[in-house]
Amino acid sequence: MLSKRVIGILTWREGLRFEEPNYLRKLVQTGQKLGAEIYLFSHQDVNVPARKIKGFIPKPNGGWISKWFPWPEVVIDRYRRRVKEYIRLRNSDLFFFANSPFSKKWRVTNLLASDDRVKRWIPETHVYEKGKVRNMLARHGLVYVKPGNGTGGRSILRVKSSGKEYSLSGRDKKQKHHVARVNTVEGVEKWVKTWVGEQGIRDGNFLVQQGLDLGLLPKHVVDVRLLIQKDERGEWEVTGCAARMGKNGSATSNLHGGGRALPFESFMFRRFGEERGELIKQECYQLAFDVANKLEDYFGRMMEFGLDIGVDVNGRAWLIEVNPKPGREVFRQIGDMALYKKAIARPVQFALYLARNQARFLSL
Ligand SMILES: Nc1ncnc2c1ncn2[C@@H]1O[C@H](COP(=O)(O)OP(=O)(O)O)[C@@H](O)[C@H]1O
Numbered sequence: 444m445l446s447k448r449v450i451g452i453l454t455w456r457e458g459l460r461f462e463e464p465n466y467l468r469k470l471v472q473t474g475q476k477l478g479a480e481i482y483l484f485s486h487q488d489v490n491v492p493a494r495k496i497k498g499f500i501p502k503p504n505g506g507w508i509s510k511w512f513p514w515p516e517v518v519i520d521r522y523r524r525r526v527k528e529y530i531r532l533r534n535s536d537l538f539f540f541a542n543s544p545f546s547k548k549w550r551v552t553n554l555l556a557s558d559d560r561v562k563r564w565i566p567e568t569h570v571y572e573k574g575k576v577r578n579m580l581a582r583h584g585l586v587y588v589k590p591g592n593g594t595g596g597r598s599i600l601r602v603k604s605s606g607k608e609y610s611l612s613g614r615d616k617k618q619k620h621h622v623a624r625v626n627t628v629e630g631v632e633k634w635v636k637t638w639v640g641e642q643g644i645r646d647g648n649f650l651v652q653q654g655l656d657l658g659l660l661p662k663h664v665v666d667v668r669l670l671i672q673k674d675e676r677g678e679w680e681v682t683g684c685a686a687r688m689g690k691n692g693s694a695t696s697n698l699h700g701g702g703r704a705l706p707f708e709s710f711m712f713r714r715f716g717e718e719r720g721e722l723i724k725q726e727c728y729q730l731a732f733d734v735a736n737k738l739e740d741y742f743g744r745m746m747e748f749g750l751d752i753g754v755d756v757n758g759r760a761w762l763i764e765v766n767p768k769p770g771r772e773v774f775r776q777i778g779d780m781a782l783y784k785k786a787i788a789r790p791v792q793f794a795l796y797l798a799r800n801q802a803r804f805l806s807l
Pocket residue numbers: 566587589593594595596597599652653654655656657664665666694695696697751753763764
């Protein structure tokens with residue numbers, strides 16, 4: 444019998460606590476169904492001299508089994524914390540990774556904004572510094588101030604100018620909603636300065652970004668989450684996309700901040716008409732392929748991206764954020780279980796493709 448392909452999934456672990464237990468459980472089970480020897484491991488589970496790994500697989504009825512596994516042929520990196528042992532592992536040449544390390548928002552935005560093919564989709568973005576908010580407000584009626592290393596819409600502030608008044612709205616690092624009205628631009632600068640100070644963002648600066656009018660529904664912002672992944676032939680494919688509607692009055696659409704997922708087509712077709720909606724979808728796909736290819740040229744082999752795409756009230760598409768280790772929850776929320784399953788299977792199929800063709804990749 445042919446021996447099984449061995450795939451490792453690198454992730455954060457403390458005791459039997461994993462960062463995304465439900466997703467990781469499904470990822471391993473999907474891999475097992477596809478015939479792989481597949482397991483989770485963290486940085487502390489690697490025995491380099493013995494070339495083996497103390498890995499974890501799900502028990503059928505909950506919980507985890509831990510045992511020694513052979514060295515993985517391919518490793519999927521799903522580690523989402525910047526722990527120094529993890530960084531050391533990534534910088535070593537111990538493993539053949541399916542996906543390369545990624546960079547902070549600012550570097551990624553800068554890179555994309557300087558590319559002729561993709562720059563038309565990138566909102567004007569600067570690092571936060573004295574005078575920047577005022578400067579951006581002079582040119583844009585709407586400005587977003589957000590951390591360069593944030594997640595889940597935390598610490599993001601929207602500043603809207605309406606005549607002589609400014610309204611501010613945001614959610615702090617604990618997802619608490621804040622609003623304020625300020626009469627002068629000096630007042631806005633002061634408010635933003637306090638906000639940036641209070642959010643206590645560790646590494647990475649705040650960014651000041653051209654705001655997009657995503658008010659596709661009254662009182663709600665709506666944007667798009669698109670998942671682009673490598674398939675079993677190693678080619679980029681758009682797995683699917685969904686609209687996300689933010690909580691009433693919220694400046695962000697993130698599901699973690701109370702947002703809700705909606706099917707892309709029924710929402711966009713109702714908002715923009717079928718013909719226009721179809722063109723918007725095509726533009727989102729084109730954006731995704733161009734962005735994925737550009738980022739891969741720069742960072743090296745990648746496996747998947749979750750793109751946050753803004754479609755403004757005029758139907759114009761913009762790239763808001765690139766997530767290199769994205770969730771798949773939007774597909775579950777819209778009830779498209781086939782898509783949800785596909786989104787989980789693809790990383791394993793791609794890792795198996797890499798394992799089968801590894802010799803070719805290593806000799807490049
Ligand atoms: N420039 C912007 N214009 C309009 N909405 C924005 C802008 N930047 C962020 N948002 C809203 O905030 C959400 C979160 O922003 P994002 O940059 O994706 O940060 P996070 O890493 O916290 O998800 C977006 O999905 C979008 O709804």
